[in-house]
Amino acid sequence: MASISVGRDDRVFVLTGAGISAESGLPTFRAEDGLWAGHRVEDICTPDAWRRDPAGVWAFYSARREQGLTVKPNPAHLALAELEAKLGDRFFLCTQNVDDLHERAGSVRMVHMHGELAKARCERECGRAPVDDRQVYRNLAEVGRCECGGRLRPHIVFFGEVPLEMERIEREIAKSTLMVVVGTSGSVYPAANFVNWARHSGARTVYVGPESPLNASSFTNVVEGKAGVVLPGLFQTA
Secondary structure (H helix, E strand, O other), X not given: OOOEEEOOOOOEEEEEOHHXXXXXXXXXXXXXXXXXXXXXXXXXXXXXXXXXXXXXXHHHHHXXXXXHOOOOOOHHHHHHHHHHHHHHHHEEEEEOOOOOHHHHHOOOOEEEOOEEEEEEEEOOOOOOOOEEOOOOOOOHHHOOEOXXXXXXXXXXXXXXXXXXXXXXXXXXXXOOOEEEEEOOOOOOOOHHHHHHHHHHOXXXXXXXXXXXXXXXHHOOEEEEOOHHHHOOOOEEEO
């Protein structure tokens, strides 16, 4: 499609999913040969899994941390960071991904709605803020404890838990005039419904990815192609 015009009064909300990280070499867990192949979700990423086998949960996420060290931001990450640099506080990025590729590309105005791989928090939900934690743990004895005594768990939103910063996300969607969704399946809620919230507020909505998402009919434009190819040069700013 032609370039997307971003005017001086436009406010851009970007949602990214696993597809943008996959282009950097991080496999998606929904792919047949993906990250979660061989692992049942119930054994790895649920509150019950944590209570039952914290060592197994940490082993899985430590492996993901180790894998994250081998990849770099791709042109799609860099294009979004460049757009933010031009728009300033008229830009907001929400990612479903737990890696730090957006930050490493230069993104600042953003939230991780499903948590962050490079952080840990108290298993007791005692109210203390998550802490930076990039260590690759080889056994449970190495895992630290919160000041309250609770064991640290990955700062990840497990299945069945509420996504983070939803109130802020809803506010940003409500005031956006352009929503750009990149590399999501359109099957994970509430993120799959963001496009409908944006259209209700009158925003233009564009999807970018190698194939149409399940909620493609909700978008005003669907651009099929790799994000690293499509996003650089896609936006024309005033």
